[in-house]
Amino acid sequence: MPETTDPIVMAALAGVFGLLIGSFLNVVILRLPVMMERQWQRQCAEFAGTPEPEPEARFDLISPPSHCPGCGHRIRPWENIPVLGWLLLRGRCSSCSKPIPLRYPAVELATALLSMVVGWHYGLGWECLPALFLTWALIALSVIDYDHQLLPDSITLPMLWAGLLLGQLGLFAGPTDSVIGAAAGYLSLWSVYWLFRLLTGKEGMGHGDFKLLAMLGAWTGWQLLLPIILISSVIGAIVGTALILFRGRERGNPIPFGPYLAAAGWVTLLWGSTLVDGYLGMMGW
Secondary structure, eight states: OOGGGHHHHHHHHHHHHHHHHHHHHHHHHHHHHHHHHHHHHHHHHHHHTOOOOOOOSOOSSSSSOOBOTTTOOBOOGGGGSTTHHHHHTTTBOTTTOOBOOTHHHHHHHHHHHHHHHHHHHHTTSTTHHHHHHHHHHHHHHHHHHHHHSOOOHHHHHHHHHHHHHHHHTTSSSOHHHHHHHHHHHHHHHHHHHHHHHHHHSSOOSOHHHHHHHHHHHHHHOGGGHHHHHHHHHHHHHHHHHHHHHHSOOOTTSOOOOHHHHHHHHHHHHHHHHHHHHHHHHHTTO
């Protein structure tokens, strides 16, 4: 096979696999926050010395099987085909006709498209598979943070360690750059958080944002942290202003920062060096 076809083949394979992963990400996005809440309830009961909540039916990423929340209809295999299943059902449950949110095929399609970009960018290189896993993790984190203003440690911390380990192998960032990137990523937002809190008495962001930027720093190295922060801030400012102007969102309402960090981190991982070199060239440096 000619070498020039490698990116095309990888993009196609990554896209198909991304559709399947997107279906699983929908499960993670829906169930992981509920699992976390139940765990917190048990921990609070144990800490307070009160009776723990009554045991509930098993609820995790595997059980119960996918079903309609309205009527309990168990999703059949053909109904669970990514994107196509939603189209065949015309966006409604086959049993009770309750609308199926557009988000489900949207997540699947977005996962497929972003996976195709990663496959095209890295081709058959060693970076492709880890970059795909990071992409999928960032999608899940973004939607969960948008819904619940949570960035689960069960996703960020394993991906942080994965970035550090890959750095030791010289992938994406060097060993030292990866470690410094993780530390600098965490400490930079931690410092901003405490400075803002001392000045205003309010919390400007959640601790999950510190861990997310540390995770991205481990993958990209400390040199690309500034572009990540700048890009995420610009995206956040644009989206936040649009929400206030066009959707009447109150200025005091918190806006999750995780999706903007995730988007900036993903762009920077793929094209960060090119963007920085282009900017420096434009400035004549």
